[in-house]
Amino acid sequence: MVGRLSKRLAHGALLLLFAVFLSYVISSAALSPRAYFEDRQPRPSAATVDHELALLGTDDRTPVLERFGHWSWRAVHGDLGRTVDGGSVNAEFGRRIGVSTRLLLVGTLVGTGLGVLAGLWAAVRRHRLPDRALTVFSFLVLSVPTFVLALLFKEGALWFNQSAGHTVIRYTGERTPGLTGSLATHLKDRAAHLALPAATVALGAVASYSRYQRGATLDVLGSDHLRTAQAKGLTPGRALLRHGLRTSLIPLTTFFSFGFLTLFTGAVFTEEIFGWPGMGSWFMDSAQKGDINSVVAVNLFAAVTVLLAGFVADVLHAVLDPRVRTR
């Protein structure tokens, strides 16, 4: 198992290298920091623009491979370069990573957890009211693109607050600016701001995981080993939880890594719409400014989290399925 997982890790590291290289080349080809500087008012002189670009390491007159060489030399020493506005990419990265990770983590955990539970419940109550209700719910949710869902939630919160006369549901930013008070006040404030965006990110995951889990559970429900467990005297519920759940979770692990890609994209939309200063909104701002270093930094973050999700899926697969471990 360790050998298999370390092989996967090496494969992941190779993919990460290629992905960062490609993202650097694509960003350099697609974005023009020169245009960003030249559009400034008052228009800077050509020499100033060249100087700024050279400082950033994004001078388009240097070959892209050479620029990548310089960038990666600094990157392996822990320096991701400077933003077009002169700030440090590392500092910006540090400020935003927590915001995005919080959203992604809560979205993934709530999404998979609730999705699996809902799917299990629907399979046990097959063709009865809970199953039908959940089917309708997941079809509806899967039909609403994440950005429309975010907008609906935001407008819904706005409407609710207007009717209530004061702010009940928070829908902008990840915290109240200038809030003073104890740690508990701050935590409560952050949780209040997290509720709506996290629900947006998690809801799609709940819908799709519950569909997969329902199908997987139905496959297991008719199996011999579950009947044997019941014949030994286990109640159907216990038999399903002890013997059925584990096997039904195995196919879900393969879905987990793809599901995370969708979730990540959803989180980018959610950050933009709810005004969260995370990696996603940084990416959108940087892409418009032609900020190559920042864009590559966000791509690096995306690649690492996606590969991490894939690795977690592999570990879960190995934990759930003994056949994988012994091979």
Add this chain to the structure above:
Amino acid sequence: MSTDAVNTEAVVLRGRGATAGRALLRSPGALTGLALIAGLFVLAYAGPYMTNWNYTDIDYTALRSAPGARHWMGTSRIGQDVFAQTVRGLQKSLLIGALVALASTALGAAFGTCAGYFGGWVDRMLMFVVDLMLVIPGFLLLVLLVPRLRGLGWPAFAGLLAALGWMITARAVRIMTLSLRERPFVAAAQHMGVGPFRIIVRHVLPHLASFLITDATVAVAAAVISETGLSYFGFGVQPPDVSLGTLIASGSDVALTCPWMFFFPAGLLLLFVLAVHLAGDALRDILDLGSDRAGSLR
């Protein structure tokens, strides 16, 4: 008893198409979904002829007016007819969605069958490309690349969406090709000297038809969702042209005061994706069962 029944009633062998067609007519989900999809396509292409307003027309006498006899879905901030805009946006979104789905399924089928059939280093190379393209979310790459291709218009945008959307299909196709490759009819064709690409087209792809049809159907919804999402953020379809995404974007900040600007395009988008999911789910069931039902009692 049962043997008697078989003897007295003639066994009717039906082709795959006829079997699937009969199952389709019996499935309410598939019928509803396909009818809705057809209806929305008709609305998108016949809609512009149903009203006197063009999507670029501006009615200065009616700014932000609510839905009524003059403007069926009301007007926008600057007096554009929301019905004309919505059907035009629907047309663009559906066209892009359908083309992207066709192209990405075709790409996925081509890469998947080649990787599965040839195996060895071809397989390893192709699967490495697939893995690599799944590492960075496609949306991020689209945000970078779409503005660069703006001059080429929406076909380039659609091409880019397809180029970044075929990987998961390719994976599934590859797995299926791996098992098809071991079947006797492929060996027979090989011994007769049929070339590899001919075998893929003549003997492998027909066996994947039901999967590919279902996949392409569901891919239309995925493509429409990506297109509208990108257009919402200003990276997709560019003004003066409209798509459901740009309409939702311009209607979203007045969703409470002028709900018609937001809810008509958003509602049609939701309806279309829902219809595709309904049809796709039913198609999956029908086409999976198709092979078992081919020789059924009348």
